[in-house]
Amino acid sequence: MSDVRPVIGFIGVGLMGHGMAKNLVTKGYPLVVMGHRKREPVEHLKSLGAREASSARELAMACDIVHLCVTGSPQVEALMRGPDGLLAGADPAKRAGTIIIDCSTSNPVSTLALAAEAQARGVHFVDAPLSRTPKEAEAGTLDTMVGAAPEVFARIEPVLRCWAGQVVHLGPVSLGHKMKLINNFVAMGYAALYSEAMAIARKAGLSIEQFHAVIGSGRMRSPFYDTFMQWSLNHDENAHRFTISNAHKDMRYLASMAGELGAVNPIQADVKNLFAAMEAAGQGERFVPMLADFVAGINALPPANG
Known part of the structure; x- marks a missing residue:
């Protein structure tokens, strides 16, 4: 067996991608x-x-495995297609079986279409979206949920474990993105629930600290709660850096998926609309824990830490 490691490409070295790429290069993988x-x-x-x-095409020409970590499906599609796209640069005659891993939170309908286009070019397209925060990206301890054929997953698993502490192979392509949308619905549902509950508590004469003394020490505490509450308790904007616009995008994707499946989703529709309202109010670049301020405002309350 060859000891030569595959060349890894990375597009999207932002809040999450930088830490992931750093872990790849510091753990011995050639990186572009x-x-x-x-x-x-x-x-x-x-x-x-x-x-x-300088371009996605150039990167694909140099790499065996490519990561995408961008905003969503429109950005992924633009990087994949066209004369300067990844599919144009992935030449099966020079590099057999190039693998493209989409770590973005994307629309599964788009994922399946891109996988078919990639297969026609002799390229494997995999979905491996992320869970947790930039802190875990830097530490190499993210969670990822993967949709890939078994033989493709076997090739990429050692690479994924450079930046992920938990890797779950769910099955064929698109299941990763489907599960990620469901995961984010649960998370954003908690965000909406905590925000509304805090507003009601404050109107009832309870402080955020009193709310936290009960919820934060009981069975309903969770890692998501711990990072979400850092804004309302300590004005820490770095504990949970996920924007309202990204949350709204994910909820739109899930609503689309539910519609395609014929699923009944009244709670998810309410969660989506709450994020839509905050983005429509010009606050899309604020982070998810700041939803508590928006809901407080709807209830004629000042920000919890204002």
Whole structure:
């Protein structure tokens, strides 16, 4: 068996991607990154030994396994298709069986379409969306849920374990993205529930600290609760860096998936609409824990830590 490691490509070295890419290069994988609007993470990765490609096509020509960690399906589709896209650069005659791993939270309908296009080019398209936060990305302890054929998963598992502490292979392509949307519905549902519950508590004469003294020490405490509450308790905006616009996007994707399945989703519709309202109010770039401030405002209350 060859000891030569595959060359890894990475597009999207932002809040999550930088830590993931850092773990790949520091754990011995040759790394090629594509330029990012923020130069600092790119330059840092280059200082660790990564090379930079000027386009997705150029990156695909140089890599055996490519990671995408971007906003959603429109961005993934743009990177995959066209004369400068990944599929144009993935040449089966030069690199057999190139694998493209979409770590974004994408629409499963798009994922299946891209997988078919990739297969026609002799390329494998895999979905491996993420759970947890940039802190775990830097530590290499993210969770990922993977949709891939068994033989493809066997090839990429050692690579995934460079940046993930928990890797769950769910089955064929698209199951990762489907499960990720369900996962995010549970998470954003908690965010909506905590925000509304805190507002009601405050109107009833209870403080955030009193709310936390009970919920934060009981059976309903969770890792999500711990990071979510850091904003309301301590004004820490870095504990849970996931934007309202991204949360709303994910809830739109899940609503679309539910519609395609004929599933009844009244609670999810309410959760989606709450994030839609906050984004429509011009607060899409705020982080999810700040939903508590938005719901407080609806209830004629000041921010909890204002």
